[in-house]
Amino acid sequence: MQRRVHPTPEELGLASCHVCGLISKRLESDVGLLCPRCLSRLHRRKPYSIESCWALTIAALILYIPANLLPIMETGSLLSYRRDTIMSGIVHLWHTGAWGIAAIVFIASIVVPLFKLLALALLLVSVQRQSTWWPMQRMRLYRLVELVGRWSMLDIYVVTFLAALVQISSLATVRVGNGAIAFGAVVVLTMFAAMKFDPRLIWDPLRNENLP
Numbered sequence: 001m002q003r004r005v006h007p008t009p010e011e012l013g014l015a016s017c018h019v020c021g022l023i024s025k026r027l028e029s030d031v032g033l034l035c036p037r038c039l040s041r042l043h044r045r046k047p048y049s050i051e052s053c054w055a056l057t058i059a060a061l062i063l064y065i066p067a068n069l070l071p072i073m074e075t076g077s078l079l080s081y082r083r084d085t086i087m088s089g090i091v092h093l094w095h096t097g098a099w100g101i102a103a104i105v106f107i108a109s110i111v112v113p114l115f116k117l118l119a120l121a122l123l124l125v126s127v128q129r130q131s132t133w134w135p136m137q138r139m140r141l142y143r144l145v146e147l148v149g150r151w152s153m154l155d156i157y158v159v160t161f162l163a164a165l166v167q168i169s170s171l172a173t174v175r176v177g178n179g180a181i182a183f184g185a186v187v188v189l190t191m192f193a194a195m196k197f198d199p200r201l202i203w204d205p206l207r208n209e210n211l212p
Protein backbone atom coordinates (compact mmCIF):
# COMPACT_ATOMS: atom_id res chain seq x y z
CA MET A 1 0.00 0.00 0.00
CA GLN A 2 1.30 3.41 -0.95
CA ARG A 3 1.68 5.74 1.99
CA ARG A 4 0.72 9.33 1.63
CA VAL A 5 3.52 11.56 2.84
CA HIS A 6 2.53 14.89 4.30
CA PRO A 7 5.42 17.32 4.26
CA THR A 8 5.68 19.45 7.36
CA PRO A 9 6.35 23.20 7.13
CA GLU A 10 9.97 22.81 8.20
CA GLU A 11 10.54 20.19 5.50
CA LEU A 12 9.37 22.81 3.02
CA GLY A 13 11.61 25.41 4.65
CA LEU A 14 8.69 27.28 6.18
CA ALA A 15 7.75 28.32 9.67
CA SER A 16 4.34 29.33 10.91
CA CYS A 17 3.81 32.03 13.52
CA HIS A 18 1.76 30.71 16.45
CA VAL A 19 0.51 34.22 17.27
CA CYS A 20 -0.68 35.68 13.96
CA GLY A 21 -0.51 32.55 11.79
CA LEU A 22 1.70 34.04 9.08
CA ILE A 23 3.83 31.52 7.17
CA SER A 24 7.32 32.75 6.48
CA LYS A 25 10.33 31.32 4.72
CA ARG A 26 12.97 29.93 7.00
CA LEU A 27 16.65 30.02 6.15
CA GLU A 28 19.30 27.55 7.36
CA SER A 29 21.16 30.32 9.17
CA ASP A 30 18.10 31.58 11.08
CA VAL A 31 18.42 30.86 14.78
CA GLY A 32 16.28 33.36 16.63
CA LEU A 33 13.92 33.99 13.73
CA LEU A 34 11.18 36.55 14.33
CA CYS A 35 7.84 36.74 12.56
CA PRO A 36 8.11 39.59 10.01
CA ARG A 37 4.54 40.67 10.71
CA CYS A 38 4.09 40.62 14.49
CA LEU A 39 7.72 40.15 15.64
CA SER A 40 6.92 37.05 17.74
CA ARG A 41 9.66 34.46 17.97
CA LEU A 42 9.12 31.56 15.56
CA HIS A 43 9.42 28.03 16.91
CA ARG A 44 9.14 24.71 15.16
CA ARG A 45 7.40 23.46 18.30
CA LYS A 46 6.69 25.28 21.56
CA PRO A 47 10.06 25.20 23.40
CA TYR A 48 10.26 22.78 26.37
CA SER A 49 6.60 21.97 25.82
CA ILE A 50 6.63 18.50 27.42
CA GLU A 51 8.93 19.44 30.32
CA SER A 52 7.04 22.58 31.37
CA CYS A 53 3.65 20.96 30.85
CA TRP A 54 4.70 18.05 33.12
CA ALA A 55 6.07 20.43 35.78
CA LEU A 56 2.86 22.47 35.86
CA THR A 57 0.63 19.36 35.81
CA ILE A 58 2.54 17.73 38.69
CA ALA A 59 2.48 20.98 40.71
CA ALA A 60 -1.29 21.20 40.15
CA LEU A 61 -1.76 17.54 41.15
CA ILE A 62 0.18 18.14 44.41
CA LEU A 63 -1.89 21.25 45.22
CA TYR A 64 -5.09 19.32 44.45
CA ILE A 65 -4.51 17.52 47.80
CA PRO A 66 -4.58 20.61 50.12
CA ALA A 67 -7.31 22.09 47.90
CA ASN A 68 -9.52 19.19 48.97
CA LEU A 69 -8.29 18.69 52.54
CA LEU A 70 -8.07 22.28 53.80
CA PRO A 71 -11.20 24.31 54.57
CA ILE A 72 -12.37 26.30 51.57
CA MET A 73 -14.82 28.43 53.53
CA GLU A 74 -15.43 29.32 57.16
CA THR A 75 -18.84 30.62 58.14
CA GLY A 76 -19.69 31.81 61.61
CA SER A 77 -22.63 33.46 63.31
CA LEU A 78 -23.77 33.96 66.90
CA LEU A 79 -25.33 30.52 66.87
CA SER A 80 -23.12 28.42 64.71
CA TYR A 81 -19.68 28.04 63.25
CA ARG A 82 -18.80 25.91 60.25
CA ARG A 83 -15.56 25.06 58.53
CA ASP A 84 -16.08 23.43 55.19
CA THR A 85 -13.80 21.61 52.85
CA ILE A 86 -15.03 21.27 49.27
CA MET A 87 -16.49 17.82 49.97
CA SER A 88 -18.10 18.66 53.35
CA GLY A 89 -19.58 21.78 51.73
CA ILE A 90 -21.12 19.64 49.00
CA VAL A 91 -22.53 17.20 51.57
CA HIS A 92 -23.93 20.12 53.60
CA LEU A 93 -25.54 21.68 50.52
CA TRP A 94 -27.02 18.29 49.59
CA HIS A 95 -28.52 17.80 53.08
CA THR A 96 -30.03 21.28 53.10
CA GLY A 97 -31.80 20.49 49.84
CA ALA A 98 -29.70 22.63 47.52
CA TRP A 99 -29.15 19.68 45.18
CA GLY A 100 -28.60 21.78 42.09
CA ILE A 101 -25.82 23.87 43.66
CA ALA A 102 -24.33 20.75 45.29
CA ALA A 103 -24.15 19.09 41.86
CA ILE A 104 -22.59 22.17 40.23
CA VAL A 105 -19.96 22.50 42.98
CA PHE A 106 -19.19 18.76 42.79
CA ILE A 107 -18.70 18.85 39.01
CA ALA A 108 -16.81 22.17 38.94
CA SER A 109 -14.49 21.55 41.86
CA ILE A 110 -13.94 17.79 42.03
CA VAL A 111 -14.71 16.20 38.65
CA VAL A 112 -13.47 18.86 36.21
CA PRO A 113 -10.03 19.64 37.74
CA LEU A 114 -9.25 15.94 38.14
CA PHE A 115 -10.43 15.19 34.60
CA LYS A 116 -8.20 17.95 33.20
CA LEU A 117 -5.12 16.82 35.11
CA LEU A 118 -5.60 13.17 34.11
CA ALA A 119 -6.23 14.17 30.48
CA LEU A 120 -3.02 16.25 30.41
CA ALA A 121 -1.03 13.38 31.96
CA LEU A 122 -2.45 10.98 29.36
CA LEU A 123 -1.59 13.35 26.50
CA LEU A 124 1.95 13.85 27.85
CA VAL A 125 2.61 10.12 28.30
CA SER A 126 1.28 9.33 24.81
CA VAL A 127 3.38 12.09 23.21
CA GLN A 128 6.52 11.02 25.07
CA ARG A 129 6.04 7.43 23.93
CA GLN A 130 5.64 8.67 20.33
CA SER A 131 2.27 6.97 20.29
CA THR A 132 0.30 6.70 17.04
CA TRP A 133 -2.76 5.65 19.01
CA TRP A 134 -6.06 7.47 18.27
CA PRO A 135 -4.58 10.86 17.30
CA MET A 136 -7.94 12.40 16.42
CA GLN A 137 -9.45 11.43 19.76
CA ARG A 138 -6.41 12.75 21.62
CA MET A 139 -6.70 16.00 19.67
CA ARG A 140 -10.37 16.26 20.69
CA LEU A 141 -9.40 15.56 24.30
CA TYR A 142 -6.90 18.42 24.16
CA ARG A 143 -9.51 20.78 22.71
CA LEU A 144 -11.91 19.76 25.48
CA VAL A 145 -9.26 20.51 28.16
CA GLU A 146 -8.71 23.95 26.62
CA LEU A 147 -12.44 24.64 26.33
CA VAL A 148 -13.12 23.59 29.93
CA GLY A 149 -10.29 25.90 31.11
CA ARG A 150 -12.46 28.92 30.45
CA TRP A 151 -15.13 27.63 32.82
CA SER A 152 -12.80 26.49 35.59
CA MET A 153 -13.26 29.61 37.66
CA LEU A 154 -16.94 28.70 37.97
CA ASP A 155 -16.21 27.17 41.34
CA ILE A 156 -14.73 30.36 42.71
CA TYR A 157 -17.88 32.13 41.55
CA VAL A 158 -19.99 29.58 43.39
CA VAL A 159 -18.04 30.17 46.63
CA THR A 160 -18.38 33.94 46.20
CA PHE A 161 -22.08 33.57 45.50
CA LEU A 162 -22.58 31.40 48.59
CA ALA A 163 -20.58 33.84 50.71
CA ALA A 164 -22.78 36.70 49.50
CA LEU A 165 -25.91 34.65 50.20
CA VAL A 166 -24.84 33.85 53.76
CA GLN A 167 -23.89 37.44 54.43
CA ILE A 168 -27.27 38.74 53.27
CA SER A 169 -29.37 36.14 55.04
CA SER A 170 -27.95 36.40 58.57
CA LEU A 171 -25.55 38.15 60.85
CA ALA A 172 -22.86 35.80 59.75
CA THR A 173 -19.23 36.19 58.80
CA VAL A 174 -17.63 34.31 55.96
CA ARG A 175 -13.95 33.78 55.53
CA VAL A 176 -12.28 32.17 52.57
CA GLY A 177 -10.07 29.31 53.77
CA ASN A 178 -6.61 28.25 52.62
CA GLY A 179 -8.20 25.46 50.60
CA ALA A 180 -9.61 28.08 48.23
CA ILE A 181 -6.12 29.51 47.63
CA ALA A 182 -4.80 26.02 46.83
CA PHE A 183 -7.81 25.43 44.59
CA GLY A 184 -7.24 28.68 42.71
CA ALA A 185 -3.61 27.67 42.22
CA VAL A 186 -4.71 24.27 40.82
CA VAL A 187 -6.99 26.01 38.31
CA VAL A 188 -4.36 28.53 37.18
CA LEU A 189 -1.51 25.96 36.98
CA THR A 190 -3.72 23.61 34.93
CA MET A 191 -4.58 26.44 32.52
CA PHE A 192 -0.88 27.24 32.04
CA ALA A 193 -0.10 23.53 31.61
CA ALA A 194 -2.71 23.27 28.83
CA MET A 195 -1.24 26.38 27.17
CA LYS A 196 2.27 24.91 27.30
CA PHE A 197 1.21 21.66 25.62
CA ASP A 198 1.89 21.69 21.89
CA PRO A 199 -0.85 19.66 20.16
CA ARG A 200 1.31 19.32 17.04
CA LEU A 201 3.38 16.81 19.03
CA ILE A 202 0.42 14.43 18.78
CA TRP A 203 0.83 14.31 15.00
CA ASP A 204 4.64 14.16 14.78
CA PRO A 205 4.94 10.35 15.08
CA LEU A 206 2.28 10.00 12.36
CA ARG A 207 4.17 12.01 9.76
CA ASN A 208 4.48 9.13 7.32
CA GLU A 209 1.25 7.35 8.18
CA ASN A 210 -2.04 7.47 6.31
CA LEU A 211 -3.86 10.33 7.94
CA PRO A 212 -7.63 10.34 8.38
Ligand SMILES: [Zn+2]
Binding pocket: 017, 018, 019, 020, 021, 022, 035, 036, 037, 038, 039, 040
Ligand atom coordinates in the same frame (compact mmCIF):
# COMPACT_ATOMS: atom_id res chain seq x y z
ZN1 LIG B 1 3.29 36.64 13.64
